Amino acid sequence: MRPLSDQSPETLRASLAVLQERYAVLKGRGLKLDMTRGKPAPEQLDLSEGLLALPGNRDHFTEAGEDARNYGGIQGLAEVRRLFSGVLGAPPEQIAVGNNSSLALMHDCLVYALLKGVPGGAGPWSREGEIRFLCPVPGYDRHFALCETYGIIMERVPMTPDGPDMGAVEDRVRDPRVKGMWCVPQYSNPGGETYADDTVERLAGMRTGAPDFRLFWDNAYALHHLTEHRPVLRNVLEAAAAAGQPERPFVFASTSKVTLAGAGLAFFAASPANLRWYLANVGKRSIGPDKLNQLRHARFLAQEGALDRLMESHRRLLAPKFKAVTDTLERHLAGTGAARWTIPQGGYFILLEVPEGCASRVVELAAGCGLAMTPAGATHPYGRDPQDRTLRLAPSYPSLAEVEAAAEVIALCTLLAATEARIRQAR
Numbered sequence: 001m002r003p004l005s006d007q008s009p010e011t012l013r014a015s016l017a018v019l020q021e022r023y024a025v026l027k028g029r030g031l032k033l034d035m036t037r038g039k040p041a042p043e044q045l046d047l048s049e050g051l052l053a054l055p056g057n058r059d060h061f062t063e064a065g066e067d068a069r070n071y072g073g074i075q076g077l078a079e080v081r082r083l084f085s086g087v088l089g090a091p092p093e094q095i096a097v098g099n100n101s102s103l104a105l106m107h108d109c110l111v112y113a114l115l116k117g118v119p120g121g122a123g124p125w126s127r128e129g130e131i132r133f134l135c136p137v138p139g140y141d142r143h144f145a146l147c148e149t150y151g152i153i154m155e156r157v158p159m160t161p162d163g164p165d166m167g168a169v170e171d172r173v174r175d176p177r178v179k180g181m182w183c184v185p186q187y188s189n190p191g192g193e194t195y196a197d198d199t200v201e202r203l204a205g206m207r208t209g210a211p212d213f214r215l216f217w218d219n220a221y222a223l224h225h226l227t228e229h230r231p232v233l234r235n236v237l238e239a240a241a242a243a244g245q246p247e248r249p250f251v252f253a254s255t256s257k258v259t260l261a262g263a264g265l266a267f268f269a270a271s272p273a274n275l276r277w278y279l280a281n282v283g284k285r286s287i288g289p290d291k292l293n294q295l296r297h298a299r300f301l302a303q304e305g306a307l308d309r310l311m312e313s314h315r316r317l318l319a320p321k322f323k324a325v326t327d328t329l330e331r332h333l334a335g336t337g338a339a340r341w342t343i344p345q346g347g348y349f350i351l352l353e354v355p356e357g358c359a360s361r362v363v364e365l366a367a368g369c370g371l372a373m374t375p376a377g378a379t380h381p382y383g384r385d386p387q388d389r390t391l392r393l394a395p396s397y398p399s400l401a402e403v404e405a406a407a408e409v410i411a412l413c414t415l416l417a418a419t420e421a422r423i424r425q426a427r
């Protein structure tokens with residue numbers, strides 16, 4: 001198709017009329033679709049149905065001979081820490097297993113830092129006046145919400161295909177008010193980028209104004225490949241230790257999108273000093289985690305290769321949904337100049353970039369057809385995308401047929417919004 005920018009006002013108006021007719025037809029179908037969040041689909045949860053029968057009758061003793069039904073064991077089961085040691089890139093003794101949400105661990109670490117400070121720091125961050133976090137943009141809305149709710153100023157840094165723009169990061173971290181940075185280093189939410197080795201090394205070793213600066217390293221998608229291609233992320237704990245900054249990374253991950261999103265396991269991994277700090281704080285918060293769920297996971301994933309097989313089953317369910325979206329966008333939008341989109345190698349999202357000023361209109365038009373999309377702006381700090389052009393598509397939850405229908409709606413609404421905008425500009 002010819003780019004919209006090459007079309008005459010008459011052609012554009014004629015196309016708009018056709019698009020509006022198609023929109024009316026779609027609207028009449030009474031669809032009710034939800035692409036707002038990266039939730040696993042029911043069939044993905046079914047893959048871990050076996051967990052519900054575990055650990056099984058009278059099976060409640062851990063490898064260390066502790067009764068998993070009782071209080072205690074604040075660091076989590078050794079067998080689980082061993083199982084996930086490779087994924088986290090840390091020895092089992094530098095790992096803690098939490099309950100079901102890594103976001104909760106990030107929240108808690110942030111709050112402990114605000115109220116008590118972190119190893120190597122001069123005290124509670126909250127006593128230092130204004131503090132700041134670097135936020136690669138586009139990024140994950142719940143990271144931004146944590147900063148916003150605790151009054152931490154967010155500074156945007158642009159993303160590149162290799163991760164955050166390191167020139168901008170190195171420049172900004174010289175400011176001692178910058179205490180931390182959000183990173184989703186593999187299959188980033190929402191752009192799908194995996195940080196290059198050089199990016200990880202620069203983040204690990206850069207000079208920071210704050211002596212107690214922390215990378216909040218949210219490796220949520222470490223295992224979530226969509227293709228045969230398997231990038232190997234540079235180990236940030238090793239890179240930081242080698243650069244003389246062992247305390248810099250706080251590593252987080254979870255099995256939310258491996259086993260059960262609402263009943264998985266979350267992990268924290270860090271240097272020995274950070275781990276002691278974390279356990280001292282968490283030991284005040286709780287007498288111990290849900291060790292039965294840990295035991296259940298240890299049993300479920302005990303067989304050699306079980307984790308890889310499980311992730312391969314997820315991939316088989318997810319990859320066709322992603323392909324349905326990108327194929328549909330390609331079919332309707334290629335050559336129009338109305339959008340650019342990612343073809344992710346992993347993770348849970350497709351990033352769709354529409355012409356400036358059109359993202360909210362696309363969401364509004366889609367809602368009119370019964371499709372709920374992530375609100376425009378959600379990928380930016382404070383929910384504000386100054387150019388109003390970034391959209392996050394989350395194709396995991398709806399069925400394949402629903403995803404196909406949703407992709408048609410998105411493609412049509414994008415073209416419609418872009419054509420409207422072009423007509424306005426041509427006036």
Ligand code: PMP
Nearest residue numbers: 101102103140184189220254256
């Ligand atoms: N981090 C990122 C980057 C995510 O995309 C998500 C889920 N959307 C989470 C964390 C949430 O993780 P959890 O379920 O472990 O709290």
